Amino acid sequence: MSSDALMTFKSHIEGKNADVTIYHDRVEWARSGMSAKKLTAGFLTGGASLLATGVRSSKAGTEMIPVKSISSVVTKRDGLLYTKVVVVASGNTIDFRVPHDSAPAVKALLTDLVLGKVPAPGQAPSVATRPVQEAAPSPQTSTPVEQLRQLAELRDAGILSEEEFLTKKTEILARM
Structure with missing residues (x-):
């Protein structure tokens, strides 16, 4: 151990x-x-x-x-x-x-x-176990459905008002 x-x-x-x-x-x-x-x-x-x-x-x-x-x-x-x-x-x-x-x-x-x-302690990381630097996803890669889910979460958490939620929801649906 x-x-x-x-x-x-x-x-x-x-x-x-x-x-x-x-x-x-x-x-x-x-x-x-x-x-x-x-x-x-x-x-x-x-x-x-x-x-x-x-x-x-x-x-x-x-x-x-x-x-x-x-x-x-x-x-x-x-x-x-x-x-x-x-x-x-x-x-x-x-x-x-x-x-x-x-x-x-x-x-x-x-x-x-x-x-x-x-x-394991005392072992150098092998090539296969070294972390690979991943590219950060661009903010525009999320789908409209994902954006609507995130928007609903913000509304449910009290961060957005119902009016703000509906305004942004309309914008997202218009882009589809």
């Missing part, structure tokens, strides 16, 4: 905060028994919050998934601030909650590890 961490981050797994570390050959996480926030809330409420939420630390501990057993890595939005990075392995599925801006990097690293694109 290698000991050089490729990435570390904090996550919220099954109701507990966890320290997640991704290595070349495995993904490990450690959950603490009780967080400082929970202890502080318990102290400030005279123990009422601990009685309401429980004092159990049954989910404390560590767990590890070998990279070779990971079959899929998926991301799903989880509220306004977080994205779930779902790691599916033989017999196990783990959801890591990370900030939206961190999720693509976590998913990309795990996917590259599964596909063997990350060289």
Whole structure:
């Protein structure tokens, strides 16, 4: 087992905060028994919050998934601030909650590890595993349908008013 961490981050797994570390050959996480926030809330409420939420630390501990057993890595939005990075392995599925801006990097690293694109420690990347610089897509390559979808998302998110949405929708449909 290698000991050089490729990435570390904090996550919220099954109701507990966890320290997640991704290595070349495995993904490990450690959950603490009780967080400082929970202890502080318990102290400030005279123990009422601990009685309401429980004092159990049954989910404390560590767990590890070998990279070779990971079959899929998926991301799903989880509220306004977080994205779930779902790691599916033989017999196990783990959801890591990370900030939206961190999720693509976590998913990309795990996917590259599964596909063997990350060289083992001490190995130089081969020609086949070196990243290829992709050309940025031009802004005009999206189809009118994609533009309408994006427009609807902006409206649904409250960024565009209904009037602005209808005006832009009419422009896009006129170009078809």
